Amino acid sequence: METIVESSGLPADAFSAKCPTRQVLDHIAGKWTVLVVDALLEGTMRYTDLSRRIEGVSQKMLTQTLRSLEADGFVTRTVHPTIPPRVDYDLTSLGRSLAEPITALRRWTENHINEIEQARSRARD
């Protein structure tokens, strides 16, 4: 197994407080990130497509999540200078790569939701 060495010269290790992996993991793991990345796996989407696909997301959080995904290189934002404006969002190849473990996590949760809810009701007594 290959060890990844990050720019500081230290090996990437999420258990280490200093490792930048920590921050990235933190916001990759966010609720909205999982859903946005997963949604974009279905193809190019416009802003309103995304807000419809992801029930309950506010404009603010959707915009914030998209900007952050863009800054991390997971998503591209293409503005078409038309009236009314049209903005397309797509996954980059890095984003499609990230989508694999993210989809796995969402699927796992969907597949085990009943076991978890049972454990929860058992914990309540």
Place this chain on the structure above:
Amino acid sequence: METIVESSGLPADAFSAKCPTRQVLDHIAGKWTVLVVDALLEGTMRYTDLSRRIEGVSQKMLTQTLRSLEADGFVTRTVHPTIPPRVDYDLTSLGRSLAEPITALRRWTENHINEIEQARSRARD
């Protein structure tokens, strides 16, 4: 592909605001959850083992995360009535199952941290 139907009679779907998968995904995806579950994959751990393994976690967050993992059926907590007390934490089989996608996510982040940091520095100009 099999469709999971949850207790409400609806199919489990994280994109749906009502689906309990949402809440579970939300806190499964949390930073500390990922690290605790991953750490426990190395075997039984006592409270202090975990706090040492996971750099930077506060007592409060560690306890809170462990209690929540216990309530969801991912972790068992075994108290040995000795002086001084000894408490062992272990993954349940559900927890070990969850560990797979979680480990994949942590590993992915560690493996791609350099690409992400490059994208970030590019985004800054």
Place this chain on the structure above:
DNA sequence: CAGTATCCGCTAAGATACTG
């Protein structure tokens, strides 16, 4: 259509002190 801007409550999370 695709956002910004602003206000604000809630709680996530850290720091600190104490205990069976």
Place this chain on the structure above:
DNA sequence: CAGTATCTTAGCGGATACTG
């Protein structure tokens, strides 16, 4: 050792109103 209790603060995230 393995926590609990309390205080405090940062910022997540929703609601609402406005704009090129």
